[in-house]
Amino acid sequence: MTYPFAPPELPVEPPYSTPHVTPPPTQWPVAASPSVVMESAVLPTGGHRRRNVALIVAACAICAVGAFAIARASVSDESKSSTANQPAAGSPVTIAPVSTVAPATGESASGAAGLDVIGIVAKIRSSVVKVSVDISATSSTGAGEGVGTGVILTAGGEILTNAHVVSDADKVRVVLDGQSDPVAAKVLGVDVGNDLALLKIDGKDLPVMALADSDTVKVGQPVVAMGYALDLEGDASVTAGIVSALNRSMVTDNGALNGLIQTDAAISSGNSGGPLVNASGEMIGINTAVARGDTTNTATNIGFAISTKEIEKIIDQLKTSGSTDQRAEGYLGIGVEDRHDGGRGAIVSDVQSGSPADKLGLQNGDVVTSVDGVEINGQGGLIAAIRDSAPGDKVTIDYSRNGKNLHGTATLVARPQS
Amino acid sequence: MSSSFPPPRIADPYVPMPAPVVDEAAPQQRQLSRWRRPVRATWIVRTVAVACIAWCAALVGVYVGARVERNDQVGTHHVSTQAPVVGGPRDPALAGGIDVASVTAALRPSVVSVSSDVSDADFTGEGVGTGVVLTADGQILTNAHVVAGATTVRVRLDGERDPRPATVVAADADNDLALLQVDVDGLSPATLADPSSVRVGDDVIAIGFALDLDGDASVTRGIVSALDRTLITNTGALDGLIQTDAAISSGNSGGPLVNAAGEVIGIDTAIARGDATNTATNIGFAISMGQVLPEIDVLRAQAGGGSRDPGFLGVGLEDRTDGGQGAVVTDISPDSPAAVAGLEAGDIVVEVDGLKVDGTGGVIGAIRGHQPGDDVQVTVERNGDPLTVDVTLAERPPTTG
Numbered sequence: 001m002t003y004p005f006a007p008p009e010l011p012v013e014p015p016y017s018t019p020h021v022t023p024p025p026t027q028w029p030v031a032a033s034p035s036v037v038m039e040s041a042v043l044p045t046g047g048h049r050r051r052n053v054a055l056i057v058a059a060c061a062i063c064a065v066g067a068f069a070i071a072r073a074s075v076s077d078e079s080k081s082s083t084a085n086q087p088a089a090g091s092p093v094t095i096a097p098v099s100t101v102a103p104a105t106g107e108s109a110s111g112a113a114g115l116d117v118i119g120i121v122a123k124i125r126s127s128v129v130k131v132s133v134d135i136s137a138t139s140s141t142g143a144g145e146g147v148g149t150g151v152i153l154t155a156g157g158e159i160l161t162n163a164h165v166v167s168d169a170d171k172v173r174v175v176l177d178g179q180s181d182p183v184a185a186k187v188l189g190v191d192v193g194n195d196l197a198l199l200k201i202d203g204k205d206l207p208v209m210a211l212a213d214s215d216t217v218k219v220g221q222p223v224v225a226m227g228y229a230l231d232l233e234g235d236a237s238v239t240a241g242i243v244s245a246l247n248r249s250m251v252t253d254n255g256a257l258n259g260l261i262q263t264d265a266a267i268s269s270g271n272s273g274g275p276l277v278n279a280s281g282e283m284i285g286i287n288t289a290v291a292r293g294d295t296t297n298t299a300t301n302i303g304f305a306i307s308t309k310e311i312e313k314i315i316d317q318l319k320t321s322g323s324t325d326q327r328a329e330g331y332l333g334i335g336v337e338d339r340h341d342g343g344r345g346a347i348v349s350d351v352q353s354g355s356p357a358d359k360l361g362l363q364n365g366d367v368v369t370s371v372d373g374v375e376i377n378g379q380g381g382l383i384a385a386i387r388d389s390a391p392g393d394k395v396t397i398d399y400s401r402n403g404k405n406l407h408g409t410a411t412l413v414a415r416p417q418s
Numbered sequence: 419m420s421s422s423f424p425p426p427r428i429a430d431p432y433v434p435m436p437a438p439v440v441d442e443a444a445p446q447q448r449q450l451s452r453w454r455r456p457v458r459a460t461w462i463v464r465t466v467a468v469a470c471i472a473w474c475a476a477l478v479g480v481y482v483g484a485r486v487e488r489n490d491q492v493g494t495h496h497v498s499t500q501a502p503v504v505g506g507p508r509d510p511a512l513a514g515g516i517d518v519a520s521v522t523a524a525l526r527p528s529v530v531s532v533s534s535d536v537s538d539a540d541f542t543g544e545g546v547g548t549g550v551v552l553t554a555d556g557q558i559l560t561n562a563h564v565v566a567g568a569t570t571v572r573v574r575l576d577g578e579r580d581p582r583p584a585t586v587v588a589a590d591a592d593n594d595l596a597l598l599q600v601d602v603d604g605l606s607p608a609t610l611a612d613p614s615s616v617r618v619g620d621d622v623i624a625i626g627f628a629l630d631l632d633g634d635a636s637v638t639r640g641i642v643s644a645l646d647r648t649l650i651t652n653t654g655a656l657d658g659l660i661q662t663d664a665a666i667s668s669g670n671s672g673g674p675l676v677n678a679a680g681e682v683i684g685i686d687t688a689i690a691r692g693d694a695t696n697t698a699t700n701i702g703f704a705i706s707m708g709q710v711l712p713e714i715d716v717l718r719a720q721a722g723g724g725s726r727d728p729g730f731l732g733v734g735l736e737d738r739t740d741g742g743q744g745a746v747v748t749d750i751s752p753d754s755p756a757a758v759a760g761l762e763a764g765d766i767v768v769e770v771d772g773l774k775v776d777g778t779g780g781v782i783g784a785i786r787g788h789q790p791g792d793d794v795q796v797t798v799e800r801n802g803d804p805l806t807v808d809v810t811l812a813e814r815p816p817t818t819g
Contacts, residue, residue, distance in 0.1 A: 219637055220518030220623075242518050244636040262631070264638040264665045291629055293668070298689050299629060300700060301638060301665035338632075340544050342533025342572050342581040369579065378632030 115222040115279050121238050123281035127152045127209035128236055130175040130228045131161050131199070131273060132182055139168035149227035149236065149274030150174060150199060151283060153315075157203035159185065160311065161273030162288055163195045174201050177235075189318035191327055193255040193387050195288055196311065198318040209275060212282035214309035217261065219243050225265040225287055225303070227274025236274070241265030241301065243284075248304060249380035250289065255329065258384035260304040261285045267303030276305040284308055313388075330389035330412030333357040336368070336379040345369045345400070346382040356410040360397065366406075370398040386412065497587055497599050497721060498557035502714060503607050504707075505681040508615035516621035516678035522637050524680045527551075527576045528608035529635055531627045532560050532584070532598065532672060534568035541567070548626035548635065548673030549573060549598060550608050550682060552714070556600040559710070560672030561687055562589040565596050573600050588717040591653045592728055592786055593709060594687055597717045608674060611681035613708035616660060618642050624664040624686050624702070626673030635673070640664030640700065642683075647703060648779030649688060654728065657775075657783025659703045660684040666702030675704040685710060729788035729811030731796075732756040735767070735778045743776040744768040744799065751815075759807040761798065768804070769797035785811065 131150045137143035148165030152158075159174060166172050166187055173182035188198040221243050229237040241264040249258035263276060267290045276285040285305025293299040317327060333355020337347040345367040351357050362368075368376050371385040372395050389395055391414040398407050528551040536545050547564030551557075558573055565571050565586050572581035582600050589596035620642045628636040640663040647659040662675055666689045675684040684704025692698040732754020735745045744766040750757045767775060770784035771794050788794055790813040797806040 218519050219634075220520075220522045220639075222518075242637065242639045244638055245631070245634055247633055249632050262636060264636075291667070293691070297629070297668035298691055299667045300689065300702075302628060302631075302636070302667055342531055342544075342546060342574050344574075344579045344632075381632055 115224065115240060117224055117238065117240055120224050120277060120279070120281040121226065124209060124226060124275065124277055124283075125236070126177045126207040128177060128226050128274060129159060130182075130231075130236070131159070131165050131185070132173045132175065133166055133169035134171040136168050136170045141168070147228055147231040147270050148272040149270065149287070151209045151273070151275050151286065152206050153198075153208060155204060155206050155208055157201040157206055158188070158319075159199040159201065160286060160315070161197050161199060162286065162306075163190045163192045163197045165273045166190065166197050166199070167192070172199060174199065176206075189320075191314055191318060193327065193329055194310065194314050195252070195254070195257060195306065196286070196314055196318065198315070210280075210282045211308045211312075212278050212280070212284045214284065214307050214312070217243060217246065217278070217284050217307065219246060222279055223263055223265055223276050223284065225263065225267055225271060225274065225276050225305075227267075227271035227287060229266075229268035229270045231270050237268075237271075239266040244302070246307075247377075249378060249384050250304065251380045251383060255387045256380040256383035257288070257304075257306065257310075258381050258388070259307050259310045260288070261307050263303045263305065264301040265303060266301060271303075286311060328391055328414060329387040330391055330393055330395070331356070331415040332386045332395075332410060332412060334362060336382050338378045339367065343367075344375070344377045346376050346379045348399070356412055360408045360410040362397070362399065362408075362410075363401065366399045366401050368397060368399045369405075372396055373398075496555065496601065497718075498553040498555045499718070500553035500555055500557070500607075502552050502711070503609045504711065505609050505611050505615070505679065507612055508617075509679050512615070512617070512620055512678050514678065516623060516639070518623055518637065518639055521623060521676060521678065521680045522625065525608060525625060525674065525676055525682075526635070527606040529576060529625050529673060530558060531574040531581075531630075531635070532558070532564050533572045533574070533581060533630075534565050535570040536567045537569050538567040546627055546630040546669055547671040548669065548686070550672070550674050550685065551605045552597070553607050554603060554605050556602045556605060557587070558584065558598040558600060559685065559714070560596050560598060561685065561705075562591045562594045562596040563687075564672045565589060565598070566591065571598060573598060575600075575602070575605070588720040590713065590717060590720070593705070593713050594651065594656060595685065595705065595710065595713050595717065597714070597721070609681045610707050610711065611677055611679075611683040613706055613711065615681075616642060616645065616677070616683050616706065618645060620683075621678050622662055622664055622683065623676050624662065624666055624670060624673060624704075625676065626666075626670035626686060628665075628667040628669045630669050636667075636670075638665040643701070645706070646776075648777055648783050649703060650779045650782065654786050655779040655782035656687070656703075656705060656709075657780055657787070658706045658709045659687070660706050662702045662704060663700040664702060665700055670702075683707060727790055727813055728786035729790055729792055729794075730755070730814040731785045731809060731811060733761060733767075733781075735781055737778050738766065742766075743774065745775065745778045745781045747798070755809045755812050759796070759809045761796070761807065761809075762800065765798035765800050765805075767796060767798050769795075769806075771795050772797075 129150045129152060131148045133146045135141060135144045135146055148161055150159040150161040153160050172185045172187060174185045175182045183201050185199040185201045188200045190197045223241055223243055225239045226236050243261055244264050245262040248260040248262050249256055261284060267287050271287045274287045275283040276287055277283050285307045287303060287305045289304040291299035291302035333352035334348045334357045335350030337349050339345055339347055348362050348364055348366040348368060351362055351364060368382050370376055376382045389412050391412055393412050394409055395412060396409050530549045530551060532547045532549045534545045536543060547560055549558040549560040552559045571584045571586055573584040574581040584598040584600045587597040587599050622640055622642055624638050625635050642660055643663050644661040647661045648655055648657040649659060660675060660683060666686050670686045673686045674682040675686055677683050684706050686702060686704045688703040690698035690701035732751035733756045734748040736748050738744060738746055747761060747763055747765045747767060749763055750761055767781050769775060775781050775784050788811050790811055792811050794809050794811060795806055796809050797804055
């Protein structure tokens with residue numbers, strides 16, 4: 001038996017936090033203020049270390065993610081203003097996967113005080129599962145074990161979780177509520193760009209999670225998050241909070257996520273793939289990432305969940321796609337930056353010659369303000385909007401140049417091989 | 419900001435959580451030994467205070483403490499003289515809990531994003547904080563550290579895509595408040611709460627541009643955890659702070675802490691961060707309206723010229739190490755007001771003008787709130803007996819060397 005990590009001993013941070021150092025995929029352009037690192041909320045546990053949970057949490061969050069920025073590396077990487085999308089100044093933001101959801105229907109407007117958490121937990125607990133994976137020795141972190149959370153979608157055993165929970169996994173297991181032994185799970189489909197994966201276990205009459213009507217989610221509504229935070233021994237953890245914001249977007253290693261729900265319910269490593277539910281016990285999102293501070297900035301209770309609206313769009317695709325086929329994403333052919341003046345929109349920085357953007361007439365310095373009528377607030381929103389489309393799709397783009405509002409239609413292509 | 423930062427471990431959760439998990443390899447005994455018991459309370463407090471400053475700095479890269487007294491462009495703009503809107507006495511309904519969605523909807527038009535280009539010896543880049551609309555004709559309240567060192571300040575109003583230019587009417591680094599002016603009219607001013615209406619346990623929300631995330635301001639919920647906190651800062655001390663467990667992050671600076679009636683009870687300013695030894699979870703601080711309301715007048719007067727000098731007492735102070743309240747006088751500057759009044763090293767300052775003060779920060783804050791020439795009553799404990807002396811504060815003598 002080999003363990004890829006140093007022996008556990010006393011839990012001191014540095015030795016544990018280096019399982020894999022990948023250059024940070026995203027640097028958020030706001031200079032000093034938002035240097036937060038986004039990490040996925042999956043908890044990688046390796047060999048002996050798994051019990052020293054408290055200590056390795058942060059490290060775990062980082063290594064498990066892969067798809068997200070790496071906290072350690074990100075800070076020192078500021079100078080690296082790479083070709084594409086990174087604005088130069090500013091510290092990186094780390095997002096760890098987390099989830100939060102808002103209440104679906106007719107609940108009181110009041111905060112968590114009006115929340116029957118006990119009733120909600122009783123209702124949803126049996127639909128929340130632990131997802132445990134063996135991480136491949138060929139992964140960048142080396143062999144190990146990871147733990148996340150999943151949600152039962154169908155009585156026949158389809159389970160939704162984050163793609164980053166099962167990425168690099170040799171073997172995926174699911175532990176149902178109240179069971180002591182895991183059962184083997186098959187990965188039906190993975191969408192890395194949208195960070196969702198569909199698993200399948202043998203089963204019938206399994207308790208299914210109810211999904212909320214995503215249009216009912218409101219800022220301020222009370223929510224509950226449930227998940228295997230830190231893979232603590234025993235049942236899943238329950239935390240309560242509110243919906244802090246809607247329609248957040250964030251840049252990841254694999255593109256960008258948008259339509260995210262932000263919550264102040266506490267999300268930790270291991271919550272990845274777990275539900276954020278409303279006061280009626282209906283799922284409004286899948287906890288996916290959490291913001292972490294760094295030496296300069298503080299991030300407190302800023303968690304992100306993929307909304308059921310995004311999930312519904314992707315779920316059918318996942319069911320039909322081959323297990324590891326990657327969905328074809330649209331390509332516009334620009335680099336993008338966030339604005340540096342506090343305004344909204346995304347700045348076009350690097351128009352590729354002959355690309356759809358070039359044909360449309362986009363120029364460096366243009367500020368893209370909406371895609372297909374949906375407002376773009378930053379680079380993450382633009383990247384996600386394009387990548388969510390498919391090659392061949394026509395998208396209408398509103399942009400401003402020197403204060404003048406312009407408008408055009410681009411036909412997306414497949415990303416060129418390079 | 420250099421690229422040689424140490425890895426970002428400070429805010430990581432692996433500092434001593436009361437982790438219930440015991441590994442065979444790490445027996446309980448050993449684990450416990452890592453958790454600093456709260457014996458050294460003063461040390462913890464100090465650490466927290468220092469950490470807060472670090473956080474403030476985050477917004478603008480470095481908290482230089484330089485005052486932005488006036489902006490060259492002031493004068494080209496109308497500067498508001500409208501009175502801020504102040505709420506009435508405590509509404510008993512405040513005890514009934516907060517309707518987050520409707521309070522947020524009501525207040526959102528009064529919350530703006532403040533972005534600054536900062537360029538000084540230590541940092542060049544953009545900082546983002548939050549501001550509160552004070553008057554319909556464009557005056558904005560924010561933290562001084564949000565605009566410290568700023569060469570350009572912009573304000574983005576709720577619902578707008580592009581920022582508008584703003585001028586710094588006045589800023590007071592000591593009290594960490596600043597007034598900005600935007601050339602616009604018809605804004606929705608926030609209602610500021612009556613300072614005496616705040617109670618520990620009240621439901622509150624914080625609204626602000628945490629981490630400058632794309633899109634609208636974030637809303638977080640919590641309660642008032644404590645009142646009258648004090649913090650030592652680079653430029654003095656803040657006192658009368660409201661402590662909250664609503665989540666405050668970088669970017670919240672200058673934003674409102676709001677009660678169930680939708681009134682602003684504080685300006686979110688600092689947050690405690692843990693370190694390798696201690697954990698700090700949801701300990702945020704807001705400057706209370708008891709400080710803000712008089713400071714608005716001071717800042718407006720300051721805009722007319724001249725900066726406000728803080729009063730000077732002439733004592734060195736340290737926190738008590740026995741868990742008691744007050745602050746210990748360690749030394750007396752010769753010929754200072756303190757020397758004239760007969761204060762001695764070893765005295766424990768317990769009240770200023772009849773109001774209890776606790777900790778070094780509390781005394782500094784109370785003294786700095788006065789101006790040179792003000793008469794104050796200082797009550798000390800000497801050998802267990804209370805002693806009250808009258809002191810006339812002076813100007814801080816120029817530092818030599």
